Amino acid sequence: MSGYQFDDNAKPIFSRGPLLVLKLALVCILSAGLMFLGAKESRSLDPLRDGIALALTPVLWISDMPRQLNDLTDHVRSRESLLAENSTLQHEHLRLNARLQRLVTLEEENRRMRAMLASSREIHNAVMLAEIQSTSLDPYQQRIRINRGKIDGVFDGQALIDAHGIMGQIIEVTPYSSTAVLITDESQGVPVEVNRNGLRTVAHGSGSMQLDLPFLPANSDIQKGDLLVSSGLGGKYPPGYPVAYVDSIEHHPGEHFLKIKATPAAQILHGREILLVRRDAATPTTAQLIDPTAEPGRVASAD
Amino acid sequence: MASVGWIGALTALFAALILTALPLPQALAIGRPALVPLILAYLCLSTPRRFGIFWGFSLGLVLDVTHSTALGQHALALSLLAYLLLKLRDTLQLFGAFQQMLVLAPLWAGYQGLLLWLDSHVGQSIEPDWRWIPAASTALLWPLICGYFALVDRPQHHSV
16 A cells, blocks of 8 residues: 555645635525425426435434334233233224214215215215324424325325324325324414314414414304314315314403414324325225225225 | 545444434434534545535435425535535634534534524424524534544554
């Protein structure tokens, strides 16, 4: 090996000054162009974003490992607790099945009444199961990444629900994963109606675990504990799903609007399984939900 | 500051990216240091022949994707950071790690400030009060990064 090496500390023969400024100007124009293009037509940069996301897959996979290790320890749980869980689940299953039986008749009745009203609103939507990969890296954004992407048929704007209510919507789709923004994000508003009387309003995310209902006048008929369901008016979220429960109502004298806080119905901080609502797929009837063999494949699950 | 080899540099950047993408509880995530800019800063100061503005730009695009921010946001901030570091290089090399830490602290604050400003233009939600904690945590990590690269470089010096 030669004893001489390039010494980075040596003064260069030619000053790098002007060249550096030129380079800087070039990348500044490039970045500004990208931001401008992204703001104007968000779709046009998708190939670039997809490419980088694909290259980043190993990084995301490794950073997800602590969680997967955690899962592994969960798997090695004692047999007794699994048996206990199994029996409670069986009870739950029986109980829910009984309730579903009752729903069949209700659904029939509902269908007849809807037919009378000439309304074609869907009662059930087909869903796809997905798992949360990670929650947002930025503490000021309420976002999650899920393990379903373009390949699985996820699309931009698709609604996310869990077993208890609406969670959010997809804002970015890459081939193998997608990012969703939760209804608690400050940028989000969900068109809702009070389940009790159909009073329509919008529930805004507050950046914390609560929603704000800023536009209800002081004489509105709304009570603590009221269930807010999605009205489906914005076109993004399917109608009729629980969104939040009214938590507190304040009225300051002299103000036109009530100060209302609501807690999301979805258990946003709990669990990892979520459902993606498919608006385009055929809707399964309750009979098929009870007996999946009735016509397999109607309740779509990507798993 | 001895120059850093490709393997050492790329390993450090890869590790920094993983730590950036690692899910943390909310309380810790608020103070998460900006590791990728930190490593880039060291590389710009130690190995300016290889690492400069274009690296800043490309790493910025990668950060934009990991943070789901508008493409170009981190790219712009990191390119500016790389430029300033290359400009300050001659002065900074006279200092020890702790003095460098003090000189670099305003740069991290500037980096966060620029991101905040761009955020507000692109329409993201902002909450400026807590945004300055990463600037402090990033600044405090500088001596550690210097120590890490000194350790990594040691075997090379023996072999020459």
